[in-house]
Structure formats: structure tokens, C-alpha cells
Amino acid sequence: MANPPSRMLMCNAEQRAALMRVALGTEPADMVILNGSVVNVYTGEILENCPVAVKGKWIASVGPDAASAAGESTLVVDAAGKTLAPGLIDGHTHTWFNTLDAFLPYVIKGGTTTIITETMEFYPVGGYDGVIEFLDSLKDQPIKFFATAPAMVSISKNHNGIPGEILEKLLERDEIVGLGESYWQAVLQSPDTMVPLLQSALDRGKRLEGHSAGARGKKLMAYAASGISSCHEPITAEEAIALLRLGIHVMVREGSVRKELEQISSIRHAGVDLRRLLLVTDSIEPEELVEKGYLEVAVQKAISCGFDPVSAIQMATLNVAEHFGLDDVIGGIAPGRCADILVLPDVKTIAPETVISNGRIVFKDAKLIVPPRKHHYPDWCRQSIQLQRPMKPSDFEIHADKASVRVRVIEMISDLVTKELQTDVFPTEGKITADLEQGIVKVAVIDCRHDPCRSFVGLIKGFGITQGSIACSAPWDTSGITVVGANEEDMALAVNRIRELQGGVIVCKGGKILAELPLPIFGIMSDLDMEQVAKKLNSVRQAARGLGITFADPVLTLETLTGAAIPHLRICEEGLVSLRDGKTLTLEVK
Structure with a gap:
């Protein structure tokens, strides 16, 4: 039997004894919050003028007696007119x-x-x-x-x-x-x-x-x-x-x-x-x-x-x-719980003026007081795109030796939900190509880790793309690259750019990169600051819309094509998959 997760946050015997001494008034608190109204989530009440005493990372006392826990070195927070949640x-x-x-x-x-x-x-x-x-x-x-x-x-x-x-x-x-x-x-x-x-x-x-x-x-x-x-x-x-x-x-x-x-x-x-x-x-x-x-x-x-x-x-x-x-x-403001407390303007306004976490003020007066720790990801975490060679346009060709082929097509019926469409296509010189008039283009998934370069190329309708290509190395539930494109050259370009960056979201057209967001950590995570990521992601979305994609979030739509949770027809490096019965399907209907 594993230890309960709450054990991580529990105080030890010595710390618990200190909480008790603060509650009894024989030891000063490290922090006392005065004059605020406490949202008691256990009873559903709002307790007016309810002091809170904090010792270390934990709450020692809540209620009138907590006010007397302030000593000479105690940090006193005046929450007059405010609500504590x-x-x-x-x-x-x-x-x-x-x-x-x-x-x-x-x-x-x-x-x-x-x-x-x-x-x-x-x-x-x-x-x-x-x-x-x-x-x-x-x-x-x-x-x-x-x-x-x-x-x-x-x-x-x-x-x-x-x-x-x-x-x-x-x-x-x-x-x-x-x-x-x-x-x-x-x-x-x-x-x-x-x-x-x-x-x-x-x-x-x-x-x-x-x-x-x-x-x-x-x-x-x-x-x-x-x-x-x-x-x-x-x-x-x-x-x-x-x-x-x-x-x-x-x-x-x-x-x-x-x-x-x-x-x-x-x-x-x-x-x-x-x-x-x-x-x-x-x-x-x-x-x-x-x-x-x-x-x-x-x-x-x-x-x-x-x-x-x-x-x-x-x-x-x-x-x-x-x-x-x-x-x-x-989860609540009570003795023995972690001192995680918000000072709000009132109970109806969830806009903290002060944020206390683990007994420390981490945010106050619109300023971050305690910055997060930056984690160093080792080099092996930046080597997840393990394609041994660049992809070629020919890797995205679909060969057929018949004049007419009945195929399965992923049809978008919303930005996330798909269904199976069966239609006849007519190969040109032994190859099935995009049919822009019918809104049918190519979609492929390439495995990057377990069986690198193994891929499946299918067809998708309703994605909206009329030119160029969009690719992403963070598809749901798998370790590959998903790419949708109107032509094989741009599909190869987008995937190869991801290979160079060791992860990312790429939009290209006519042999040129229009926008990109590098995701070098595991191929799914950016190492840029949030504003830069937001700016680059917005550029990617704008570029995607320039290709004809009208979904609210083209990147999310692309990511979910491999997902095992959203109905009904999905794609992976092994083929098309029906979520109705979990069966892997071929492109050609036989």
C-alpha cells in the first residue's frame, strides 16, 4: 500500500506540536492575518472579522484567539474589508x-x-x-x-x-x-x-x-x-x-x-x-x-x-x-491545513490582492514575490525527434494501380469531431493526389521514437487547407508528427523543419516557412517565455488561416487527429482507426 498523497504536505510531530503551541498562545505565529472575513468552505459560511494564525507552512489557528498569536517578529497582514478564501x-x-x-x-x-x-x-x-x-x-x-x-x-x-x-x-x-x-x-x-x-x-x-x-x-x-x-x-x-x-x-x-x-x-x-x-x-x-x-x-x-x-x-x-x-x-482555511490563502476584494470578486502559498506571500500588489524554479532539462530530453533521415516528397505519395479506388477519408464535422467518409478517387499516373475541388487533401502521421520514419498517409476532408502545409510534433496520445498538406513538397518541408528544431509547429507554403513555434523539449514543450510562445503561436494560427483553415484553433484540430478520445475516425502511423470498435483500417475499402 502506497503512502497517501497527503503525506507529502503533512507536518511532522515537531511541527505539529509547534502549531498547537501557537494555538494555545504559548508561542508566536510567523504570520497573522487580521480583520478579514473567512470563507469557511466546510460549513458554507462567511465568518466576519476572523483572524488566521500561520506557523511555518501551516495554519495554526482560525478565529478570535488567533489575533493574540502575534509576537514581535510576527508578520501581520491587515485584511480589513477583505475576504480570505x-x-x-x-x-x-x-x-x-x-x-x-x-x-x-x-x-x-x-x-x-x-x-x-x-x-x-x-x-x-x-x-x-x-x-x-x-x-x-x-x-x-x-x-x-x-x-x-x-x-x-x-x-x-x-x-x-x-x-x-x-x-x-x-x-x-x-x-x-x-x-x-x-x-x-x-x-x-x-x-x-x-x-x-x-x-x-x-x-x-x-x-x-x-x-x-x-x-x-x-x-x-x-x-x-x-x-x-x-x-x-x-x-x-x-x-x-x-x-x-x-x-x-x-x-x-x-x-x-x-x-x-x-x-x-x-x-x-x-x-x-x-x-x-x-x-x-x-x-x-x-x-x-x-x-x-x-x-x-x-x-x-x-x-x-x-x-x-x-x-x-x-x-x-x-x-x-x-x-x-x-x-x-x-482545500480550506482550518488548523493543520497548509497555509494557502487568498486575500480577495470581496467574496464575489476572484481577483487576489495577496496570494499566500505554503505560508509565504508569493504574490502581492500585482507583483510576483516568489519566482518559480527554473528546471534544467538534460540534453537527452531534446532528442525526441529521432528520424534517421529527412523526409522526401515521395514519402507522402499514395500509390494505386487502379483507375478508380474506393477509399476512406477522415471528414471533419466540427473542429474536433470526425467521421468516416467513403468515396471513389481516380489516381493520376498511379498516384492518389489531393482533390482541392472536393476539399480533400493529404494527412500523415510519422512515428518519431518507437519505429522512426514509419508512417501512414491518408486523406482528410473539411480541414480547410487549400495550399501549403501545417505540421505539429505534439499530437495527442502518440509520439509522432502529424502533417496536413495540399502538396507533398510542403508536407516534407514542414516535417523536416520539425526534425531540425527537434519539435515544433510549422506552417509553410510554396517551399517557404511562414510561421513556426519551436518545441525542443521532448518535441512537445517550448523553452521560451510565455509572451513569446503566445506571440509565435498566434503567428502560426494566422498563417494557418492564410492557408484556408477556418477552425478557431487550427493547431488543436491538428493535434487531436491522433486522439483516442474524440469520435470517430482517427489516424496514427499504423493506419486509420475507428473509435467505434478500435479496429485499424486501411485507406482502401476492400
């Missing part, structure tokens, strides 16, 4: 696109003091060592991090399922609070592979993070019976209630990938208990993070959507902590 907890996100030293300043100022992040992006590109390197980057930061182990559900057989011995090593780590999102299709289609992985986590008291989009009836019941403890996929109040009734914690996404809070907000009129409802980001892309903020934006929106302010704060604090079994150390 627990530090926010993001219970589900992906922090792989930027290094933490670029990411955290924007997170901290908004009041997030704990993050639970997925690690699924690092296992395909770095294996066990890659996951450990990422986990090491989370240590000794101004805020707290926990993580989930990668379930590694993928449409590619190279990545489908993490070996049991590796998962067990990860689950033994204190900072691992559970098994990351495990798509219901994989759990039901491959129970012999997936159920032992789920059980390994359950046996260690860790949570199982779910992904139930599309599961109904008996399939949803079977998925719930597998032990899944949460799901971040509901998009309506009805879907959320259905999961809540099964004892599943519902994570409401309000980030860059999806924004479901407004649509789900009618749940507040349904008469159901909201204590298993959580607010999460599921990742925030750089431009949105710089311009708008992080989890505090979701809490503020919940209030704007009509949720009671205390309930909204609970959804991003105590509710999250309880789900992960961390509520004895974080």
Missing part, C-alpha cells in the same frame, strides 16, 4: 506546452496554489524517464503539484497501455494521486489490458480519472463499475447529473479546449448536491493565459453564471481536495 486547486490540467518557469507566474497571480496535472504527454515521447524528469520539474515550486500516472490509452499499438511494472513504480510515488484519464472505449474494448492497470491504482488508494464522453446505458454502468472516480467530459447539466448519480465526481471544464460551465450552470436549479462538482481548466493555452488568466477565471464565471459565490469557491477548493483525498491538508 482558500487557495484554488486545479484538479485536471495538462502542463506540457510550456516550462513551469514560464507558466507559473500567470497561475500564481490568479490564486491557484495547487495543481493536479496529467503526465500522459511525456510517456510516449520520453518513457518512464521522461515522466520522472517532468515530475522532477514540479518539485520545489512556489505552489504545490500532484500528478496522475499515464494510463497511456492510444490508437497506436506502440503506446496502448503502460507496462504494469512501470505503472506500479509511478503509483508508489507520493505525488501521484491517481491514474490519468482512461478512455471508456479502451477500458471496455481491452479489459484484459486496462482493468489490471485500474486495479493497481485502486489497490494503492489512488483515484481513477475517467473520460466517459459518448458512454451511455450499459456501457456507462460498466465503465463506472471499473472504479472510475471522476469525469471531465459532461457538456450539459443532464450529463453531469447522470454521472453524479453514479457517485462520480464531475469536473466542469472551463479552459482552452472546452468551455462548458455556462451550459452546465443550470444544474444549480436541479436540486442536487453540488459538493461533487469541480471546476478545472483541462489546460489553458498561452495567449488565453496571458490575456485572461487561469482557474480564477472559471470561478469568477461560475459566480457570473449564478452559482452562489461560496459554492463556486468550494468547486475549486474543498471539492477538489476531497476527491483526491487531500482535504486533510489543502
Whole structure:
């Protein structure tokens, strides 16, 4: 049995005795916050003029007696007219696109003091060592991090399922609070592979993070019976209630990938208990993070959507902590808990004036007080694009020896959802080419790690591209490069530029690079500051729109073509994959 994750944050016997002495008034506190109103997330009350005493990283006392804990060397924070709320907890996100030293300043100022992040992006590109390197980057930061182990559900057989011995090593780590999102299709289609992985986590008291989009009836019941403890996929109040009734914690996404809070907000009129409802980001892309903020934006929106302010704060604090079994150390303002406290203008305004994390003031008066630690990624982390040779235009040719061929085409029916289209194509000189009049162009995935240069070239309709090419080395659930293009020359150019950069997002046309964002760390992470990443990513999107792509986020659409979670037809280096039954399909319909 692994140690409970909360052990990471617990004080030892000596420290706990010091908290007790402060509470008894026989030892001074390190910090006392006076004159503020405390949001008590345990009772749903707002306690006016409620002092808080802090010793080291933890809260020693809350209430009138805490005021007398101030000594000569005690830091006194006057919160007159202000509201004290627990530090926010993001219970589900992906922090792989930027290094933490670029990411955290924007997170901290908004009041997030704990993050639970997925690690699924690092296992395909770095294996066990890659996951450990990422986990090491989370240590000794101004805020707290926990993580989930990668379930590694993928449409590619190279990545489908993490070996049991590796998962067990990860689950033994204190900072691992559970098994990351495990798509219901994989759990039901491959129970012999997936159920032992789920059980390994359950046996260690860790949570199982779910992904139930599309599961109904008996399939949803079977998925719930597998032990899944949460799901971040509901998009309506009805879907959320259905999961809540099964004892599943519902994570409401309000980030860059999806924004479901407004649509789900009618749940507040349904008469159901909201204590298993959580607010999460599921990742925030750089431009949105710089311009708008992080989890505090979701809490503020919940209030704007009509949720009671205390309930909204609970959804991003105590509710999250309880789900992960961390509520004895974080999630509320109470003795023995970590001193993660926000000083807000009032309970309805989630704009921290002061952020306290682990008993330290880390942000105050619009200034970052404690900068994040910069993690050094060793050279091997910058060698993930292992293509032995440059790609040639001929690598993207599709040969056919018939006058007419019935083929499968990935058809975009939204920016993320696809379906299978079957159509007849007519090869020219023995080759299937793009049909711009029909909106059909080529799409390819090239493996960069397990079987370098192995590739599959298919066809896609509705992507919008009429010229040039766009490529990305951070496709979901795999370790390859995905490229969509109107011609083979630009497809080869885009992939080869990624090879030179050891990762990136590239847009090119007519043999020229129009825009690029280097991602040299594991081929998925930038080493630039957040403003530079946001600027370059915006340039990539603008260049992509110049090729005819009209999706709100062309890069996200490209990344998800390999994803094992979004219906219905996907692509990997092995071929086309139907998510209805998990079968790998050929381009030609036979």
C-alpha cells in the first residue's frame, strides 16, 4: 500500500506540536492575518472579522484567539474589508506546452496554489524517464503539484497501455494521486489490458480519472463499475447529473479546449448536491493565459453564471481536495491545513490582492514575490525527434494501380469531431493526389521514437487547407508528427523543419516557412517565455488561416487527429482507426 498523497504536505510531530503551541498562545505565529472575513468552505459560511494564525507552512489557528498569536517578529497582514478564501486547486490540467518557469507566474497571480496535472504527454515521447524528469520539474515550486500516472490509452499499438511494472513504480510515488484519464472505449474494448492497470491504482488508494464522453446505458454502468472516480467530459447539466448519480465526481471544464460551465450552470436549479462538482481548466493555452488568466477565471464565471459565490469557491477548493483525498491538508482555511490563502476584494470578486502559498506571500500588489524554479532539462530530453533521415516528397505519395479506388477519408464535422467518409478517387499516373475541388487533401502521421520514419498517409476532408502545409510534433496520445498538406513538397518541408528544431509547429507554403513555434523539449514543450510562445503561436494560427483553415484553433484540430478520445475516425502511423470498435483500417475499402 502506497503512502497517501497527503503525506507529502503533512507536518511532522515537531511541527505539529509547534502549531498547537501557537494555538494555545504559548508561542508566536510567523504570520497573522487580521480583520478579514473567512470563507469557511466546510460549513458554507462567511465568518466576519476572523483572524488566521500561520506557523511555518501551516495554519495554526482560525478565529478570535488567533489575533493574540502575534509576537514581535510576527508578520501581520491587515485584511480589513477583505475576504480570505482558500487557495484554488486545479484538479485536471495538462502542463506540457510550456516550462513551469514560464507558466507559473500567470497561475500564481490568479490564486491557484495547487495543481493536479496529467503526465500522459511525456510517456510516449520520453518513457518512464521522461515522466520522472517532468515530475522532477514540479518539485520545489512556489505552489504545490500532484500528478496522475499515464494510463497511456492510444490508437497506436506502440503506446496502448503502460507496462504494469512501470505503472506500479509511478503509483508508489507520493505525488501521484491517481491514474490519468482512461478512455471508456479502451477500458471496455481491452479489459484484459486496462482493468489490471485500474486495479493497481485502486489497490494503492489512488483515484481513477475517467473520460466517459459518448458512454451511455450499459456501457456507462460498466465503465463506472471499473472504479472510475471522476469525469471531465459532461457538456450539459443532464450529463453531469447522470454521472453524479453514479457517485462520480464531475469536473466542469472551463479552459482552452472546452468551455462548458455556462451550459452546465443550470444544474444549480436541479436540486442536487453540488459538493461533487469541480471546476478545472483541462489546460489553458498561452495567449488565453496571458490575456485572461487561469482557474480564477472559471470561478469568477461560475459566480457570473449564478452559482452562489461560496459554492463556486468550494468547486475549486474543498471539492477538489476531497476527491483526491487531500482535504486533510489543502482545500480550506482550518488548523493543520497548509497555509494557502487568498486575500480577495470581496467574496464575489476572484481577483487576489495577496496570494499566500505554503505560508509565504508569493504574490502581492500585482507583483510576483516568489519566482518559480527554473528546471534544467538534460540534453537527452531534446532528442525526441529521432528520424534517421529527412523526409522526401515521395514519402507522402499514395500509390494505386487502379483507375478508380474506393477509399476512406477522415471528414471533419466540427473542429474536433470526425467521421468516416467513403468515396471513389481516380489516381493520376498511379498516384492518389489531393482533390482541392472536393476539399480533400493529404494527412500523415510519422512515428518519431518507437519505429522512426514509419508512417501512414491518408486523406482528410473539411480541414480547410487549400495550399501549403501545417505540421505539429505534439499530437495527442502518440509520439509522432502529424502533417496536413495540399502538396507533398510542403508536407516534407514542414516535417523536416520539425526534425531540425527537434519539435515544433510549422506552417509553410510554396517551399517557404511562414510561421513556426519551436518545441525542443521532448518535441512537445517550448523553452521560451510565455509572451513569446503566445506571440509565435498566434503567428502560426494566422498563417494557418492564410492557408484556408477556418477552425478557431487550427493547431488543436491538428493535434487531436491522433486522439483516442474524440469520435470517430482517427489516424496514427499504423493506419486509420475507428473509435467505434478500435479496429485499424486501411485507406482502401476492400
